[in-house]
Amino acid sequence: MSGQGMNLTLRVWRQAGSEDKGEFRFYQLNNVSEHMSFLEMLDVLNERLIKLGEEPVAFDHDCREGICGMCSLMINGQAHGPDNETTTCQLHMRRFRDGDTITIEPWRAKAFPIIRDLVVDRTSFDRVISAGGYVSVNAGNAPDANCLPVPKQDQEKAMDAAACIGCGACVAACKNASAMLFTSAKVSQMAVLPQGKPERARRVLNMVAQMDEEGFGSCTNTSECEAACPAGISVDNIARLNREYLKAVVFSDEGV
Amino acid sequence: MFKVADSPLDGRVPDGAIADKWDNRKNELKLVSPNNKRKYEVIVVGTGLAGASAAASLAEMGYNVKAFCFQDSPRRAHSIAAQGGINAAKNYPNDGDSIWRLFYDTVKGGDYRARESNVYRLASVSGNIIDQCVAQGVPFAREYGGTLANRTFGGAQVSRTFYARGQTGQQLLLGAYSSLMRQVGAGKVTLMPRREMMDLIVDEGVTRGIVCRNLKTGEMEAHTGHAVVLATGGYGNVFYLSTNAKGCNVTAAWRCHRRGAYFANPCYTQIHPTCIPVSGDYQSKLTLMSESLRNDGRVWVPKSADDNRAPNEIPEDDRDYYLERRYPAFGNMVPRDVASRAAKERCDAGFGVGDTKQAVYLDFKHAIERDGEDVIRSKYGNLFHMYQKITAENPYQVPMRIYPAVHYTMGGLWVDYNLESSVPGLFVLGEANFSDHGANRLGASALMQGLADGYFVLPYTVGDHIGKHGSSLKPLGNDHPVVQEALESATSRVNSILAVNGTKSPDSIHRQLGQIMWDKCGMARTAAGLKQAAEEIRGLRDVFWNEVKVLGSGDSFNQNLEHAGRLADFLEFAELFATDAWHREESCGGHFREEHQTEDNEARRDDDNFCYAAAWEFQGVGEQPVLHKEPMEFNEVALSTRSYK
Structure with missing residues (x-):
């Protein structure tokens, strides 16, 4: 690429509020450096819009290092854009070419209503966690940490699942807007650790019930969620959730 | 540039040997009986390690809690980005670690500018933190035998750092968040996401609540309670470029400062x-x-x-x-x-x-x-x-x-040993306070402090305030004059920003501020540079109030307005930062004054004249602040020149 930078056409979803009708608007952005992150490119667009007297594009972001889960965006139809295991804030413009048109949309799911432009409300995820994504232990009660040995492979498995950043890409990528990958990551983390065993049955039942109540769809078994996940969460966790759920229904006192 | 208070500031450190101080204090603190706790409401601002752990613990004890954050979920708080680990004096590797050694390393690492008694307490509860996190299901790294693994961090010669890959902060925060969400599910915590704290409500010298802006609707809301806990992190973004999340800001702390809370050691910045x-x-x-x-x-x-x-x-x-x-x-x-x-x-x-x-x-x-x-x-x-x-x-x-x-700020609101600020009923935890890291924080100690404050210190000390004042603090309605005044002042500030209608974006002014700070208040500081920085900051503040351009309205979701409001506070705060750095005629930890260095370019402290925490009292924007000095006494670790040679 030359030192001139790229000339891009941005096709951005604009929507004033949750009840307003949205539309795509086109913006021409020139001389974009390949070293910019995607969000820095949007910063540049917004600075331009302010100069022109148009309200800047609203988008969620915070840590800009791929861990807080606040950034989102469907970029050319892909959650967090074209790179594997990469959040939008870690996506860099070197991934695009001079002359590209880039379509930028919010997550689209019934359980994630749009607040403004590219910003959605993901508090449904918090409610799924509050239905059971925890170990019931009060501060001050814990025995010495090494009283409870955990096999290294179990800890690694728990860590793989616990790496979920709660961004919602799995939901956005799924044609049913299912939250199975998100929910199963938390269920899995707790199911493979001894600390999570006492509450495993009620945990999975309550979290799945809450997931349904929030309006997330059913799992499609197509693994789009895994492909979109910036934290590399595996669909194996969904299989584990299904086993946990079945066991809870059939064998536990908590079953329906 | 400032005035000095007549009498020294008292940190209200308990009596007794260093190892007994915390027990002694706990024995003196008032208790609130389980049946009464449910009558009281505590407001917690910020949901990082300190805020989430405090909110969860208070709710577990029976208090009613309202937890506020500016993000869309408590799990986004910037604690999540901490990578390396958390220190604890468990001595699992059998390499000679102890509470005393962690305490010593932290005091020395802080270049002898932290409060000894606080640091000792921090070291002594460090082991409980690991126990608590493991019980919550935090997947710390382990050895093949199933026990916990450790690694080494800077400033220590033992391995005392626990970690979860390079995502320790994430896992600890998700642990605290899960405890918090359990209490939300139990109805003991009401979550208030996408809220920006705009003001502190103080009546007759006692903290009564906060005013915040609902970032979704723009509505200004008053929330009152029996204590306010501030856990709103650091102010590194005054430099514009830092490792902080974009949303990190000084607004909540600065608003409290304007209502009477002293701001201590603002110049202590970790690069x-x-x-x-x-x-x-x-x-x-x-x-x-x-x-x-x-x-x-x-x-x-x-x-x-x-x-x-x-x-x-x-x-x-x-x-x-x-x-x-x-x-x-x-x-x-x-x-x-x-x-x-x-x-x-x-x-x-x-x-x-x-x-x-x-x-x-x-x-x-x-x-x-x-x-x-x-x-x-x-x-x-x-x-x-x-x-x-x-x-x-x-x-x-x-x-x-x-x-x-720029990474972390050791300075913050001044707190006494109970983590209570100079405004009774306002408690400050984690990075937002000043007490534990002196002039430089050791790696893997921020997570430790956040969780120590939230799980094991504040739950005890907040009861003392409520035990003493709770029954006399009647709820304040929105029509109460102090609530009205706070609501109106927050609203009028938003309106003034919107009314400027100039030509410069908040981001462009913020970048200018960052440049001034990095050039003159960064890694190497001089008296002349700092004085000039203060002048330039005042000038830039005028630029902001005459030329900033914020589009849109105050009664809708408006990120540009949020940024402008935070910048306005950074522009007031930055001047205090420069003043503090200018007044401290020594080098210590992260504060390096070029005039004060040894021949081989190491920091040269001046313990005779500067062995104190500088706690600043607000007198008005552009007015000379008042300096209160809290002497730092070192009875356990003798003052000496740090050497890592």
């Missing part, structure tokens, strides 16, 4: 040595590469200033491993302030590398030769991945280029 260097003028933030990398990576620059060969073509003999050369005892594991200054020294002397010459190498060649790529990948895989994403270079094959960046 972290291992960050990815600045690459262009569009850059929006800086990314940290964990200190844990210095366990295996070796820092070097070419021996010759104009060596333009690619790093892998520079033979060993032509490399200067300057940390190992200058500090043979600690080598690459010296504390952050020391490592940062050493990097700056090499770059200023012309030995820097890369296009900008403002970088040094962090090289894993030897570690990979010794342990193999797989071992290095298992320890630091996510960090290497992140580095490659940002720079498009593969750190398994070429050394990382790193440079210091």
Whole structure:
């Protein structure tokens, strides 16, 4: 690429509020450096819009290092854009070419209503966690940490699942807007650790019930969620959730 | 530039031997009976490690809690980005660690400017934190036998750092968040996400609540209770470029300061040595590469200033491993302030590398030769991945280029031993207070402090305030004059910002502020530079109030307005920062005054004149603040010059 930078056409979803009708608007952005992150490119667009007297594009972001889960965006139809295991804030413009048109949309799911432009409300995820994504232990009660040995492979498995950043890409990528990958990551983390065993049955039942109540769809078994996940969460966790759920229904006192 | 208060400030440290102080204090504190706790409401602002752990613990005890954050979910708080680990004096590796040694390292690492009694308490509850986190299901790294693993961090000669890959902060925060969400499910915590605290409500000298702006609707809301807990993090974004999240701000703390809470040691800033260097003028933030990398990576620059060969073509003999050369005892594991200054020294002397010459190498060649790529990948895989994403270079094959960046702020609202500010009923936890890290924080100690404050200190001390005042504090309605006044002042501030209607975006003014701060209040400071910085900040404040341009309205979701409001507070705060740095005529920890250094460029403290915490009292914007001095007494660890040689 030359030192001139790229000339891009941005096709951005604009929507004033949750009840307003949205539309795509086109913006021409020139001389974009390949070293910019995607969000820095949007910063540049917004600075331009302010100069022109148009309200800047609203988008969620915070840590800009791929861990807080606040950034989102469907970029050319892909959650967090074209790179594997990469959040939008870690996506860099070197991934695009001079002359590209880039379509930028919010997550689209019934359980994630749009607040403004590219910003959605993901508090449904918090409610799924509050239905059971925890170990019931009060501060001050814990025995010495090494009283409870955990096999290294179990800890690694728990860590793989616990790496979920709660961004919602799995939901956005799924044609049913299912939250199975998100929910199963938390269920899995707790199911493979001894600390999570006492509450495993009620945990999975309550979290799945809450997931349904929030309006997330059913799992499609197509693994789009895994492909979109910036934290590399595996669909194996969904299989584990299904086993946990079945066991809870059939064998536990908590079953329906 | 300031006035000095007549009498010294009292930290209200309990009596007794250092190891007994916390027990002694706990025995004196008033209790609130279980049946009465449910009558009281505590407001917690911020949901990072300190805020989430405090809110969860208070709710578990029976208080009603309202938890506020500006993000869309409590799980986004910037604690989540902490990478390397959390210290605890467990002595699991059997390498001679103890509470006393963690205490000693922290006091020394802080360059003798922290409150001894607080640090001792921090070290003594550090083990409980690990126990609590493991019980919650935090997946800390383990050995094959199933016990917990440890690694080494800067400023220590023992392995006391617990970690969860390179995502320790994430896992600890998700642990605290899960406890918080359990209490939300139980109806004991009401979550208030997407709220920005705009003001503190104080009646007759006692904290009664907060005013916040609902960021979704723009509505100004008053929330009152029996105590307010502020856990709103640090103010590193006053430099614009820092490793902080974009939303991190000083607004909540500054609003409390304006209502009477003293602000202590604002100039103590930690510049972290291992960050990815600045690459262009569009850059929006800086990314940290964990200190844990210095366990295996070796820092070097070419021996010759104009060596333009690619790093892998520079033979060993032509490399200067300057940390190992200058500090043979600690080598690459010296504390952050020391490592940062050493990097700056090499770059200023012309030995820097890369296009900008403002970088040094962090090289894993030897570690990979010794342990193999797989071992290095298992320890630091996510960090290497992140580095490659940002720079498009593969750190398994070429050394990382790193440079210091603003990372953490040791200063914060002044608190006494109970973590209560100078306004009764306002408690301040975690990075937002000043008490535990002195002039420099050791790696893996921020997570420790946040959780210590939230799980094991505040739950005891808040009861003392409520036990003493709770029954006499009747609820304040929205029509009460102090609530009205706070609501109106917050609303009028928003309206004034919108009314300016100038030509400059908040971001462009914020970048200018950052440049002033980095150039004159950064890693090397001088009296003349600081004085000039204060003047330039005042000038920039005028630019803001005459020329800022914020589009849209105050009664809708408006991120530009949010940024402008935070910037307005940074512009007031920055002047205090410069004043504090100017007044402190010594070098200590992260505060380096060029006039005060030894012959080999180490910091030179002045214990005779500056062994105190500087707690500033607000007198009005542009007015001279009043300096209250809390003497720092060192009875356990003798004051001495830090040496890592």
